[in-house]
Amino acid sequence: MEKNASSESWPLWEVFIRTRQGLNHKHAGSLHAADAQMAIENARDVYTRRNEGISIWVVESRHIHASAPDEAASFFDPANDKVYRYPTFYNLPDELKNI
Amino acid sequence: MSPFSTYIIHLADNALILGHRNSEWTGHGPILEQDIALSNIALDLIGQSRNLYQLAAERLNSLSPERKSITEDDLAYLRDSTEYKNFVLLEQDNGDWAKTILREFYFSHFQLLQYHGLLNRKDPGLAAISEKSIKEIRYHVKWSSEWVCRLGDGTLESHARMLNALDALNPWIPELFIAADYEKEAAESGLALDPSALYEDWLSMVNTVLANATLPLYPPEKKDAFSLSGKNGFHSEHLGYILAEMQFLQRAYPGCSW
Amino acid sequence: MIPEEKIFEDKIAREVRIEPRDWMPADYRKLLIRQMSQHAHSEIVGMLPEGNWITRAPSLRRKATLIAKVQDEAGHGLYLYSATETLGITREETIDQLHSGKAKYSSIFNYPTLTWADIGAIGWLVDGAAIMNQVPLCRASFGPYARAMVRICKEESFHQRQGFEILLTLSRGSEAQKHMCQDAINRWWWPSVMMFGPPDDASPHNQKSMQWKIKRFSNDELRQKFIDVCAEQVRVLGMKLPDDKMKWNEDEQHYDFGEINWTEFREVVNGNGPCNKERLEARKKAHAEGAWVREAAAAYAGKKNHSSNNQ
Secondary structure, X not given: OOOOHHHHOOOEEEEEEEOOOOXXXXXXXXXXXXXXXXXXXXXXXXXXXXXXXXXEEEEEHHHOOOOOHHHHHHHHHHHHHOHHHOHHHOOOXXXXXXX | OOHHHHHHHHHHHHXXXXXXXXXXXXXXXXXXXXXXXXXXXXXXXXXXHHHHHHHHHHHHHHHOOOOOOOOHHHHHHOOOXXXXXXXXXXXXXXXXXXXXHHHHHHHHHHHHHHHHHHOOXXXXXXXXXXXXXXXXXXXXXXXXXXXXXXXXXXXXXXXXXXXXXXXXHXXXXXXXXXXXXXXXXXXXXXXXXXXXXXXXXXXXXXXXXXXXXOOOOOOOOXXXXXXXXXXXXXXXXXXXXXXXXXXXXXXXXXXXXX | OOHHHHHHHHHHHOOOOEOOOOOOOHHHHHHHHHHHHHHHHHHHHHHHHHHOOHHHOOOHHHHHHXXXXXXXXXXXXXXXXXHHHOOOOOHHHHHXXXXXXXXXXXXXXXOOOOOHHHHHHHHHHHHHHHHHHHHHHOOXXXXXXXXXXXXXXHHHHHHHHHHHHHHHHHHOOOHHHHHHHHHHHHHHHXXXXXXXXXXXXXXXXXXXXXXXXXXXXXXXXXXXXHHHHHHHHHHHHOOXXXXXXXXXXXXXXXXXXXXXXXXXXXXXXXXXXXXXXHHHHHHHHXXXXXXXXXXXXXXXXXXXXXXXXXX
């Protein structure tokens, strides 16, 4: 049986927890586990010891794809000046109700 | 002491001694995540023992109101080995992770069936504790079963270690299903459960997992001689050391509050 | 200054958190890895002196709370190792550094827990000092560190209370219990005061860490705050802190205190404390004896993955 560092290392998982019915799952942290089932159980023991959750998602960290931080400006700034996407952009008379 | 009170203490001792053993792993687990997991199980078990000792103390106090009232800690900390009624299985040393897992696996399956049976017995106090505990035990069953599979069907080494664990613990299994006199009496009056009735279900649950784990099934081919009976106060030498450690402060400084 | 560095410094100045994939100076990364992993190791090694007393806790209630507390420390170590991993160093590597002696941990855990009162003193003084250190870290400039600290501080609040409650019970108990209580305070006081690290003028990392807003207060500031708080709290116990020079300074609005034995501090940090060897050996042993377990679970997961891919 070969014995090296990687044969005993467990992958890293990201943990998402729904704290209450009706809310989104939110990133809580990460942990190591050998498989998905274990990751869910570890998340239960590590991140919900104080009743912090009612549902858990886990995903192996290597499966997460992220936007690049150095592209943040071209990615997100263009949304800054699109004020017409907000309801307050439109001028309507006060007597108009239920709109 | 009435047979039923003794029976409650038997249940409490089981939970406490296994909780105590499991808690010896806290800080020494094979990986942080599993250290936390086993500590959680220890906490569940110690919580169960407290509920049960409190129930027993309540009964004992109501039966003899003239005596100074007994607490959960009196029951846990001031009885000696021969008065303890836990299974010999549970006081065995932790050994390696395989042995600890197998003990948890065997016992949690037993406890699940036992507490299910207690749900519709006559004592509402015990039924309430059972109902609360079953939620915890279901998780212990799942967690330990998964580990039995991982170790049994993991590497050559882990498989070999599981075989050793089976050898070490199988001799202590028959006790679980042999009713003590107090157990039988309390069962006949509708308060407790005769454990011999649980054997078939236990066997099929346990063996399903052992088969998946590519491990030999229970019972082992060779029947081991069996003589100890923890539930009757006839223990292995391990319990004395557990109690010496656990009860040290209460014994060294009698009558103090902590 | 390269443009990335300007953006970085600008973020620090504007209190914008730095996230793992953002550009950061190599020294910032290095300092964080050092401080965070040291912090994580302290949580893990810190489990040992207290874990020691789990099997001897004097009541079922104390036993349960102690297990929960030591378990929390495992959790805190885990949050911090995870946060450290976002900087590009695996938990395995970090732990190797602990085991090889390259990485340090809080020297307080190299002192022995001799009596039950030590569990109380650790909760009150050691966790008290830790909280004092950690609360400002919730605003640390590195996002994952700050978030881990928020979670830790929330959970830690019960630790100090359970410690104080243990001491309070002892202080109201028998003569032997009172003596046990004072003795533990005597032994844990100075090491706790040292927990804030060397004085500011002798602390090489302090300044850089403050400049980058990882730390918000200097070692000496936090130490003074801790001493002021404890000097008041000890009265509730009817006990004394072992410092003859301690007295209220009206002008400064602080407590004066006696000289700290920095030689002892350096000796313990450098591995010559009463329990350094045992602590590290215990960690190494748990890790080594767990290797076959981790390996088996990894092998099993590999098999299951393989068979589900073939279906």
